[in-house]
Amino acid sequence: MTVQADPVIIIGGGQSGLAAARAALDTGLRTVVLHSGAEPVGSWPDYYDSLALFSPARHSALPGMPFGGDPDRYPHRDEVVDYLRRYADALDVDIRTRTPAVAVHARAGGGYLVRTDAGDELSAAGVVAATGSFGNPYVPTLPGRSEYGGDLRHVADYRRPDAYDGKRVVVVGAGNSAVQVAYELAPSAHVTLATREPIRFLPQRIRGRDLHHWLRVTGGDRLPRAIITRLVRHATVLDAGRYRDAITSGRLPRRDMFTAFTPDGVLWRDGTVEQVDAVIFATGYRPDLDYLAPLAAVDHGVPRQVGGISTTHPGLVYLGLEFQRSFASNTLRGVGRDAAHVMAALAARVDRRPRFFRQVRPTASGARRSMSPLRTDGAGG
8 A cells, every 4th residue: 555645736626626626535535726716616706696507406516515405496606606615614625725826747757746826836646627617718709809999708707787788789609608698688788699500499497397307317417428519519508488588579689690890899790780889708618727738738728638537648637628528527516426537547546545544525514524533623624
């Protein structure tokens, strides 16, 4: 039996990083979590104010700690923040906030050196890249964009509708965020939804049960990536009927995507020019992995991996990638399964088993429950 000399460093303290920390405890790995924010709740505080989960509370928890309360409600953004805060507090691991990782270097003889923005270098037996994608929003390049004088932003920087009262706004995108934000703006602003193709809807409820119930009982949430990417070729919007009704009735107009910006608006595909005060792009995100540049582990923004396991560097794994292993990989309800998979592989790679085995399971109350007497003072963190 060998002793793990260096910790596994988890980069990112959101849902993916916390799920990795929990799985590491279950495999006996010693970890350090590096998080750029003030507290380990990921990017959730930065989402728009009205955001709620698309899945009910009963299907939306990380391993070991249910949401509590009405299991059929759709938790609000702030509930998720509080949930992640309690989850992190229940994990007896070393979480270092306000500590962004800026570079990861391979170490001679194996392992890694992780450099932080303060200039510190931490030795790591392995690295978990769990920074998600919110820090890398994608905005397509369109002719005239640099000359446009209105308010142009990604939905990552949108918070609430009051700033757009009475304005002419174009929301770009065909997914959940685009339709939700456009619908929210429509009562007080002149909104057009711009998409390359018609909106495709999925029913929120089928036979009286939420869609996620059926994904769970049929195994749809666990279908492998190869199958999912063949079945899901276009963005879809979960809808109980109100979004479809708003679009078909004309209360939320949709137009084919504009082709260019003008200094004060947009040029539509049919040749008409419209003055527009603001354009909000809800066009997705890309993996936020700049700190892996020294490893050349990412090819044109896409990490080289299979199922979250790096194909270029032993001891490097990923979490929170879209369709990493299943339809639910980058969600609260699915990242725990992926975390168990990659952390087991990482444990087999970097450590046969540490000298002790410690397991701390989050509970519904948020209290720590240790399965070994390593701590006797009752302190947390």
